[in-house]
Amino acid sequence: MTTNSNNEKFVLVTGGSGFIAVHCILQLLNAGYRVRTTLRSLSREAEVRAMLREGGVEAGDRLSFITAELGSDTNWSEAVSGCTYVLHVASPTPINVYKHEDEMIIPAREGVLRVLRAAREAGVKRVVLTSAVGAIVYGHKPQTEPFTENDWTDTSGKVPAYQKSKTLAERAAWDFIEKEGAGLELSVINPVGVLGPVLSADYSHSIHFLQNILEGKMAGSPKVNSSYVDVRDVADLHLRAMTNPAANGQRFIATAGESIWMVEVAKILKKHVGALGEKISTKELPNTLVRVAALTNPTAKAIIPFLGYMMNTTNEKAVRLLGWKPRSAEEAIVATAESLIRLKIVK
Known part of the structure; x- marks a missing residue:
């Protein structure tokens, strides 16, 4: 562990069992911070500590846990007490089958406001909120120019519920800071x-x-375009946004660079995973075939709004203001595959 001025600073990370959150905790501990993290159930503490060990860190007493849920006020004041910073990473998981979009929107928005209120009352210096590119790129006419932080998803259009929830939650956060933040960054x-x-x-x-x-479960790739980023770089960007004065009041797209089509992901995997690559299809599925599958398959139905839609974004702002240097999308893809294979998750 690093011995420095961070040793007595506490950082709260919400939703400590999550993929991004665990990597944030890893980097905070390596930077010398003390970390407190929320879980919906403390029964997952051992699991989180095991993930940290897999990442090379024995957290010991520099990490503590507290029960808190986005849908309840219980324990939030205790969770933020004494913390200099809060990384609000927790968010409701996407649901493919739901009765009403409010099942995702209300918990996301109210959870953000609950954390911000508690942070303000506790005298926290800055909150870093994990939003999503889903709050930026949807509801627009097709465009070839990359989306930037100045763009906002237009929720009045046909926007998937999860992306709509991320947009409205982030909007609510900025509105709270402007009207009720009382100096909270x-x-x-x-x-x-x-x-x-x-x-x-x-x-x-x-x-x-x-x-x-x-695992060879896909006969081919739908024509879906996306940008990618390595979770280690997302965590690094959170820490930069937490302490850099230039980050206050700003949003930052975390992307490795140019967007690529899903079939390119399949080709990268096939190139790098050796014998396992025999199962990988590098065909691109016709849109009509995906639309037919969507009639009975909820996963395929969720893909329909994204077919053929360019999702290109830019990381120029994070690179310029915060000195961020992300890995390439190819490195992120290969690192994912290697870890899935090493942990024997891939069948």
Whole structure:
């Protein structure tokens, strides 16, 4: 562990069992901070500590746990007490089958406001909120220019519920800071598809499709365009946004660079995984075939709004203001595959 001025600073990381959150905790501990993290159930403490060990850190007493849920006020004041910074990473998981979009929107928005209120009352210096590129790139007419932090998803259009929830939650956060923040600082990170080394069988929903490609479960790739980023770089950007004065009041797209089509992901995997690559299809599926599958398959139905839609984004702002230097998308893809294979998650 580093011995420095961070040793007596506490950072709260919400949703400590999550993929991004665990990598944030790893980097905070390596930087010398003391970390407190929230879990919905303390029964997962051993699991989180095991993931940290897989990442090379024995947390010991520099990490503590507290029970807190986004849907309840219980324990939030205790969670933020004495903390200099808060990384609000926790968010409701995407639901493919739901009765109403409010099942995702209300918990996301109210959870953000609950954390911000507690942070303000506790005298926290800055909150870094994990939003998503979903709060930026949807509801627009097709465009070839990369999306930037100045863009906002237009929720009045046909926007998937999860992306709508991320947009409205982030909007609510900025509105709270402006009207009720009382000096509390806010920075926001908007990650694209998050890949990178998994530390257990519990990982980002962005990685499931990659696992399916590796296991040969996909006859081909739908024509879906996306940008990707390594989770280690997302965590690094959170820490930079936490302390850099230039990050206050700013949002940052976390992307490795140019967007690519899903079939390119399959080709990268096939190139790098040796014999396992025999299962990987590098065909691109016609849009009509995906639309037919969507009639009975909820996963295929969720893909429909993204078919043929360019998702290109830029990391220029994070690189310029915060000196951020992310790995390439190819490095992130390969690191993901290697970890899935090493942990024997890929069947």
